[in-house]
Amino acid sequence: MAETASARAASPPKRAAVRYIGLDIHKAYFVATGVNAQQQIIFGPQRVTNAELENWVKKHLNKEDAVVLEMTTNTYLFYDLLEPLVHSVTVVHPPHVALITRAQVKTDRKAAHGLAQLHAAGLLVSIWIPPQPVREMRALIAQRYKMVRLCTLAKNRLANVLHRHNFDKPPGSQPFHLKHKDWWLALPIKGIEKINLECDWEMVEFAERMKKRFEQEIAKAAASDPRAPLLVQLPGLSIIGAVTVLAAIGDIKRFPDADHLTGYAGLGARVHISGQMHQTGRITKAGRKDLRYIMVEAANHASRGHPKWKELFKKLEPRLGRSKALVAIARKMLVVIWHLLTDEAADKFSDPHQVACAMYAFFYKVGARNMPPGLKALPYVRQQLDRLGLDCPSIRWGRKRYKIPPSPASQSPPMTEVVAEPA
Template identity: 35%
Template sequence: MDIHRSFAQAAILEDGQFIKELRVDLTHERIVKFSKTLTLDDEVVIEATGNSLAVERLLRPFVKRVIVANPRLVRAIAYARVKTDKIDARVLAQLQASGFLPDVWVPDDDTQRRRRQTTERLGVLEQAVRTKGRIHSILHANLIPKFTGHLFGKAGKKWLSSLPLPDDERSILARLVDELERITAQLAEFDKVIASESLVDPRAVRLMTIPGIGPIVASTVLASIGDISRFPTPEKLSSYFGLTPKIRQSGDRPARHGRISKQGNVAARRMLVEAAWSAKLAPGPLRAFFNRVQKARGAPAAAVATARKLAVMIWHVLTSGADYAYARPAFTAMKMRKAALKAGAPRAYGKAGPAQDYWIKEIRDREAQYVERVEKAYEQMVAAWKQAPPKQKPASAEKT
């Protein structure tokens, strides 16, 4: 089926012969009616488009399998000189029949729901960033110095309302502040739902033992991954996030490594980079790795390299089913408690909670000293690895 916005061109192949071609309107009723003409032995091929998952969901109960093809890799269609809907549908059927169709993994319903949730949250977050940028631009255009405290807190909003601005810009600023309050409330509701779901998901709880990864990052990564068994190696997972460099090599020339590919889930890649910046602040081998790369190539490159390192750790944690090896129990418990409060858990005053150990200085310092020793060991290993071996004299020189 060659899918478009309002219809799909279908070509039915049986025993190597096309027995029927038809056009199906992409409405719920028409798709279900078409599905009932198929059998449980049939296979249906569609290309990955914006509405392909909805078509796949409706076709799935009536056929043996629904294959979603990767349009970037179907070269017979992408580079065809004669390209029509009928030809594209025929090519899809022939490629699947011959076993040469590059397909993509179709997420289950729960993973699709998580992806919609995290994508919508990212959109709300970007809207908040744009609104804050417009407020800052108004202040900059009117030569107003920066506010010393939190600009979008109570004191900052009171300060904004008292600024000497023209009447039209004052009304625009008031509207933007109101808009930011509405967006912030939506973002808080998203964070509440995501935090509550992460706390009951064993995979998310396990990921949160890694420095820099909280409920938002864990949920976004899990929504992108789906089933970790799809990735046989950590390199495959890093490549899926678009965190591996492009490589060009031909003939006898050496391979050239470029920038990261930036393919795959954009939201998950952004979350991992943000987690890398957070991991830089926590003692441990991740901070040592960040600092080592930062000295050689700068902080932005170090953040991307640490994000790739986090992807490797995520693969090992999810595959092995074990917590992060250098997790700090008290710090992790405090992180879980913050996530629970964000999810709406009641505050308990006057009694010790599960995160009480973090506020005991002796325990907190003991855990910090442990991971700092690991950080020092990593630095010593790198220093020894960089030392050049002593140069040996040629055998002919030793004889003379």
């Protein structure tokens, strides 16, 4: 039976921690120091190899220990192991630990001791630790981006070969398409340059193959996440863009308002207000780079194709310039995303036909194999339109027009005859 609100209110409060353990973790080892509530050292310092972490935790820590550590490459490993065995685990952003990072004398022992003292004094703010599915999706998005960069580097080196020797490009609009591989390999070059060209083509093939593999997994994630269709209704957000935003944000309930979300993306303006001074500046860029990047890309697309964003861009560009205008639109689009995910509703400036087309494209790009069995594209479009409170009788796709099935709510039930009972 589900726990009631009154039962939750009557549950005893969690006991306060007795020891505060600071961990200064590194690639191969960590240093641990513990203090009490009066910030007196009562444990350590101890230097332990990471291979001994599990045994060390079970031997020395318990449910009365509040552990604090900084965010780094292997923090998730420590967090997952410690969290069920101790009182609490607090992960802090290193730049926020000013008393440690600005110290003139900094050693591993001093860092662990400083973390423990600051935690005991209640001066540290924990960052959000994403659950395992969000971590995996972030890693998948990052790995795909690495493959895109790798492919771009290889193609640039291939283009340099043409430039150095004044060769013409291969026929067609896609000079680096795999169908032109034989053309590239037949270029009249020799020696090391020939070997480099062959290696670059192998790199292009590898990167394209890996990118396709990652995109298949991203499509599966988009199909299973009910939030993804809410985002693809916005212009400029593809499946990759929508999943990137969702992976970066995590749970939208973490952000009490849209300003917190824009600050998390680093799209908020710098502000210095003190006394008679009131100064604002460029965006902070103090947030997730992937979220900021994908929103600027979406703004670039939306400012060219959507009436609302196109009009806003024309208004901002003369005053701010192209780049700053796009950043301003990216911020406004992120505000819209906060409302879409919070309210699970349609964008008030959306065109029902464009939204229907976006849902139709989303279905086929994700793939019917990743959708519920038996679900077709047009009924899926109707489901999403009903979910958003929109209506569109048909969509134009290419040279054809497809009729969207009517909403089940609009179909009146058959009338039944009421026969009066005899008096």
